[in-house]
Amino acid sequence: MIFMEEKISFIKDGLRLDGRRPDELRPIKIEVGVLARADGSCYVEMGKNRVIAAVYGPREVHPRHLQEVTRAIVRYRYNMASFSVEERRRPGPDRRSYELSKVGREALEPVILTSYYPRSVIDVFVEILQADAGTRTAGINAASVALADAGIPMRGLISSCAAGKVGGEIVLDPMKEEDNFGDADMPIAMTPSGEITLLQMDGGLTIDEFHEAMELAKSGCRQIYEVQRKVLIERYSQLEGERGEQAEVTACD
C-alpha cells in the first residue's frame, strides 16, 4: 500500500531495495533429480521464487490423434500453487497460465531433438511453489535442466531471465516490487550460442533502453547457464562415481 501512495525510490546509493546492484541476479540455487518418479526433475530457487519441474517421456501420446508421425510433441504445463502468492490464488488454469505454458514450450522446443522420437510426447510440468516475479523464467530454467536429467537429446540448455526498468534505470532480474511498480519487464530465454527463444515485454522501453536491457538479460542468462551446467556435471559425475564404486564392490565379491 505504501508503494501506491508514495513515490518509491527503487535505487538508492546505487543499490536496489534488496541490496543488489542494477546488474546483479538474485541468488540462484539449482538441484537436479529431486523427484523419484519423474524421468527428469529439477528444483530452482531464484530469489524468493521456488519452482519445481518434472519431465516424463518420451512416452506414448494420449489422446492418440495428437501424435505426429515425424517427431515427438512437447507439452508444457505451467501451474501456480494456490499458496504460492500472498493472497490465496484460485486453483486451476487461467488465462495467464495458458500463456506461460505456451511461451515456456516455445522457449524450449527449438533445442529439443524431437525428430528422434516420432509419435511420442515429452511432458514437462512446472509447478510454482512460491512466487516473487520471474516465475516464467525460473520455470524455464528448471524445465531445461529437468529435460537434460531425463536424457532428452537437446542442442543445448535453455537459460532464462528478465531485465526491467525501474526508477529510470535498466536492472537485471526484477523482483516483485520492481515488477509491480517499475516501468518495464522484459523476460528472455536463450541458447548457449545466444539464440533467443523467448522475448516478451511488459511496459515500455526506448530503442536504446531495449538494447541495454537485452545485453543485461543475456549476461544474466549466461550466468544462469554456468550454474545449470555445473549442477548437471556434478550430478552425473557423482552418479558415475557411485556406479564405479558398485562395480568395484561386485568385482571384489
Ligand code: ADP
Ligand atoms: P512472472 O512470474 O513470470 O514475472 P507475471 O509478470 O505475470 O509473471 O507475474 C509477476 C508476479 O506477480 C508473479 O511472480 C507473482 O508473484 C505475482 N502474481 C502473478 N499472478 C498472481 C495471482 N494470480 N495472484 C497473486 N499474485 C500473482
